[in-house]
Amino acid sequence: MGKRVTMVVDWLGAGARLWRWAPSVCALCGQSCRRTPARCCDACRVGLTARHDTGRSVRLDHGAVPACFAFRYAGPLADWLVEAKFGRAPPSPGEILTPWATASSNAAATASIDAWVAIPPQLDRLRSRGWHVPDLLAGRLGKASGHPVERLLVRTDRGAPRSRDHGVLPHFAAAGRRDGRRVALVDDVVTRGETMRLAAAALTRAGHEVVLLAALADAGRGDDSCRSAEPA
Ligand SMILES: [Zn+2]
Numbered sequence: 001m002g003k004r005v006t007m008v009v010d011w012l013g014a015g016a017r018l019w020r021w022a023p024s025v026c027a028l029c030g031q032s033c034r035r036t037p038a039r040c041c042d043a044c045r046v047g048l049t050a051r052h053d054t055g056r057s058v059r060l061d062h063g064a065v066p067a068c069f070a071f072r073y074a075g076p077l078a079d080w081l082v083e084a085k086f087g088r089a090p091p092s093p094g095e096i097l098t099p100w101a102t103a104s105s106n107a108a109a110t111a112s113i114d115a116w117v118a119i120p121p122q123l124d125r126l127r128s129r130g131w132h133v134p135d136l137l138a139g140r141l142g143k144a145s146g147h148p149v150e151r152l153l154v155r156t157d158r159g160a161p162r163s164r165d166h167g168v169l170p171h172f173a174a175a176g177r178r179d180g181r182r183v184a185l186v187d188d189v190v191t192r193g194e195t196m197r198l199a200a201a202a203l204t205r206a207g208h209e210v211v212l213l214a215a216l217a218d219a220g221r222g223d224d225s226c227r228s229a230e231p232a
Contacts, residue, residue: 028077028080038098048075048077050099052104065210066212068103070097070100073189073219097140101143105146107214108141108147109145113183115147115148117199118132118151119134119186121155122157124158135149141214150176152175152177153172155172156171156172174203179207180208183210185200187214189215190215190220
């Protein structure tokens with residue numbers, strides 16, 4: 001009995017010493033890599049282009065709204081997002097999102113938001129998968145900033161996902177409270193801002209105000225800091 005306890009203690013001690021050098025798995029590409037708080041291999045880290053460091057905005061119907069993007073939509077992040085959306089388990093991005101969460105929190109304080117609102121999924125899609133990346137992102141931002149995540153939007157169309165049919169525009173309707181919240185919209189990828197524009201329009205019709213956008217990836221063309229969400 002005594003010997004067994006000693007063995008367990010020794011094993012724990014060795015484990016603690018080895019922990020720093022034990023192989024870890026990159027949160028983006030799944031390859032084993034050096035264990036770091038970010039859980040991201042060197043190759044992926046180099047391939048990530050941070051976008052949260054400069055002021056950007058997306059033009060909605062009521063004017064340009066500040067936007068806080070984590071990364072440019074490319075390389076390892078694009079691959080990871082496909083896996084996060086369609087994989088068999090919810091994504092766990094480790095500390096990769098921390099700088100973005102911090103920047104978004106600061107932007108939320110500046111914009112005096114009341115709540116984060118995730119772009120909702122088509123209902124049949126959420127049922128088939130069990131999680132929705134914008135919900136996970138909004139939860140992360142809510143934790144970072146201390147603001148609640150509120151479900152003020154529902155998706156009312158049930159067409160093909162936009163990844164398969166870019167001609168189909170989403171339809172949104174307001175839901176829940178209608179007492180004029182100042183909200184930050186959260187999505188995974190923003191390309192032209194069309195989804196954000198339509199979601200913001202639905203919220204505006206219900207008396208809310210969209211004062212901030214946050215997204216994991218900016219897939220806009222070029223390096224323009226302010227885009228129009230009008231159809232090109
Ligand atoms: Zn990697």
